[in-house]
Amino acid sequence: GIQVEQSPPDLILQEGANSTLRCNFSDSVNNLQWFHQNPWGQLINLFYIPSGTKQNGRLSATTVATERYSLLYISSSQTTDSGVYFCAVGGAQAGTALIFGKGTTLSVSS
C-alpha cells in the first residue's frame, strides 16, 4: 500500500517562530489532506490540497503532486498551534479511506 512519511517527527518552537512540516508519499494520490490534533485529542481538518497552494490565516499548504510531497507552513506560531499535525492521502472517489502518516508533534512555548 501507499506509504506516507512525515518530517520532522517532533518540533519545538518559541511563540512567533515560523515552521515547515513535510509529507512525502510513495505513489500518486488524488486526495491529500492535513489535520491537526489538539492536546485534548480532537482532530480537525485543516486543508484538502491534492495539488497547488492554499492559505487559511497563518497556515498555508502546498502540494507538488508530480514530486509526491506536500508542505504545511505555520507562520507566527502561537501556543494554540501545539498538537500533532497529520498528513493523510487517499483516492479521488467518495468513500475511499484516508491513510495517515505518523504525524509531526509541535510544541509551541510562550
Added chain:
Amino acid sequence: NAGVTQTPKFQVLKTGQSMTLQCAQDMNHNSMYWYRQDPGMGLRLIYYSASEGTTDKGEVPNGYNVSRLNKREFSLRLESAAPSQTSVYFCASAPGVIGYTFGSGTRLTVV
C-alpha cells in the same frame, strides 16, 4: 448537531473479554471509518464503510469486526480482547472525499 458520537469514552477490559464500540453520526454522511491511534504510529485504518450496506478491511483489521447497522451507525467489535488492542479508537464520517468529522475517541485498555 452532535456530529460523531462515540461510546464509551473509556473502557478497561480483561484479556479475552468482548465488547462493542459504538459510533453514530447525525450528518447524513455516506461513509464511516474506524481508526486506532497508538503512540508514534499515527492513525491506522481498521475498517471502513463507503456506504450503507458495505464494509471493507483497512490496514489493521485482524481481531476486529464491524457492522454498518444503518446509515447513522457503525460499530466496532472486539470478540476476544488482547493487550495489543490497547489503544485510542476514533470513528469518523464523511459525505464524500472531503469533510471528515471525527468523534472524540474511545480510550481502551486491555489488561
